[in-house]
Amino acid sequence: xxxxxxxxxxxxxxxxxxxxxxxxxxxxxxxxxxxxxxxxxxxxxxxxxxxxxxxxxxxxxxxxxxxxxxxxxxxxxxxxxxxxxxxxxxxxxxxxxxxxxxxxxxxxxxxxxxxxxxxxxxxxxxxxxxxxxxxxxxxxxxxxxxxxxxxxxxxxxxxxxxxxxxxxxxxxxxxxxxxxxxxxxxxxxxx
Amino acid sequence: xxxxxxxxxxxxxxxxxxxxxxxxxxxxxxxxxxxxxxxxxxxxxxxxxxxxxxxxxxxxxxxxxxxxxxxxxxxxxxxxxxxxxxxxxxxxxxxxxxxxxxxxxxxxxxxxxxxxxxxxxxxxxxxxxxxxxxxxxxxxxxxxxxxxxxxxxxxxxxxxxxxxxxxxxxxxxxxxxxxxxxxxxxxxxxx
DNA sequence: ACCTGAACACCGTTCAAGT
DNA sequence: ACCTGAACACCGTTCAAGT
Numbered sequence: 488x489x490x491x492x493x494x495x496x497x498x499x500x501x502x503x504x505x506x507x508x509x510x511x512x513x514x515x516x517x518x519x520x521x522x523x524x525x526x527x528x529x530x531x532x533x534x535x536x537x538x539x540x541x542x543x544x545x546x547x548x549x550x551x552x553x554x555x556x557x558x559x560x561x562x563x564x565x566x567x568x569x570x571x572x573x574x575x576x577x578x579x580x581x582x583x584x585x586x587x588x589x590x591x592x593x594x595x596x597x598x599x600x601x602x603x604x605x606x607x608x609x610x611x612x613x614x615x616x617x618x619x620x621x622x623x624x625x626x627x628x629x630x631x632x633x634x635x636x637x638x639x640x641x642x643x644x645x646x647x648x649x650x651x652x653x654x655x656x657x658x659x660x661x662x663x664x665x666x667x668x669x670x671x672x673x674x675x676x677x678x
Numbered sequence: 679x680x681x682x683x684x685x686x687x688x689x690x691x692x693x694x695x696x697x698x699x700x701x702x703x704x705x706x707x708x709x710x711x712x713x714x715x716x717x718x719x720x721x722x723x724x725x726x727x728x729x730x731x732x733x734x735x736x737x738x739x740x741x742x743x744x745x746x747x748x749x750x751x752x753x754x755x756x757x758x759x760x761x762x763x764x765x766x767x768x769x770x771x772x773x774x775x776x777x778x779x780x781x782x783x784x785x786x787x788x789x790x791x792x793x794x795x796x797x798x799x800x801x802x803x804x805x806x807x808x809x810x811x812x813x814x815x816x817x818x819x820x821x822x823x824x825x826x827x828x829x830x831x832x833x834x835x836x837x838x839x840x841x842x843x844x845x846x847x848x849x850x851x852x853x854x855x856x857x858x859x860x861x862x863x864x865x866x867x868x869x
Numbered sequence: 870a871c872c873t874g875a876a877c878a879c880c881g882t883t884c885a886a887g888t
Numbered sequence: 889a890c891c892t893g894a895a896c897a898c899c900g901t902t903c904a905a906g907t
Contacts, residue, residue, distance in 0.1 A: 523873050588827045590839045622852035625820025636779045648781045661813035667862035668855030714892050
């Protein structure tokens with residue numbers, strides 16, 4: 488039967504989870520779907536666009552509304568959900584990082600926008616709120632990509648790089664740094 | 679004549695600067711050096727190791743001692759020099775990011791260690807100082823990779839993503855967030 | 870509209886064999 | 889010690905042609 492976009496994206500996510508981003512190739516995906524590689528190019532302009540769609544799928548779990556609460560709490564809950572979503576797929580952080588940089592993930596852009604709102608609510612100037620949001624997202628993606636690659640080196644039995652003993656605590660620590668910094672900036676903006 | 683490691687790394691850096699990281703392949707590098715691709719594997723175990731050596735070359739410019747001064751000033755000067763070094767080579771941030779994650783860049787590890795020292799000097803607990811240093815490096819690499827890819831999309835005439843109007847100022851802003859956050863944490867640690 | 874088949878121009882890495 | 893040549897097992901993408 489016919490190939491549909493959501494099926495393709497789901498198959499891609501399965502390869503990602505089982506074998507990692509290095510093995511997520513157009514040719515391999517086509518093989519798994521029993522179509523010729525060129526068939527994929529009817530549905531997606533190129534590989535980046537396909538990866539962007541997979542990134543959106545990964546981020547779906549992180550896109551719930553943070554609801555009410557202090558701006559600190561909203562930023563924290565968005566970031567924790569983001570990290571959880573990334574960790575629940577092999578190489579999730581690397582995939583989303585690349586898709587955000589390439590401008591191919593709507594969901595990633597939405598998360599940046601939501602964090603910018605929270606920063607603005609803290610009292611940061613709207614222009615700077617976008618910068619602050621990007622800073623926070625860079626932190627979450629960088630930290631989680633690092634964490635994920637440590638996990639993989641460890642699983643592969645490598646000795647070079649040690650995994651963190653308490654990744655969750657380490658994540659909170661860095662996030663606190665940024666939230667505290669935002670609070671300081673917000674006070675400066677008022678005066 | 680014979681092939682020497684520094685020549686190989688220099689040739690790789692030239693390809694990087696002129697064509698970007700996507701075109702920096704073992705085969706292309708071999709072609710440029712007039713050797714067969716397999717010759718490179720006598721000098722380097724694999725591509726990651728070679729990229730790590732190129733990353734060290736890129737970072738050489740950022741490895742000067744920050745000298746005396748307040749911990750805030752030392753962190754800021756290390757980060758500014760790091761960003762300058764990354765910006766002075768095409769895809770510099772992406773290259774160093776990958777090499778740091780793969781544990782293949784001595785220079786990148788040194789910079790993390792130096793930032794950790796400064797955080798410890800601020801009064802952060804030694805264990806947390808390493809976390810703080812990683813957070814700062816993730817920020818610099820994430821911000822600069824973002825900045826560099828915006829520059830490239832712009833140079834390629836793409837419309838999707840706009841480049842920052844004042845990247846230097848944007849960079850300082852994020853850095854200030856982190857330094858302020860560190861100051862807050864340092865006060866908490868004292869009490 | 871949707872897909873195949875074949876082609877183009879590539880990859881990283883290994884390894885026997887040469888000098 | 890250092891390098892070549894050939895091979896293995898792959899890539900992303902295009903495009904005429906088929907149904």
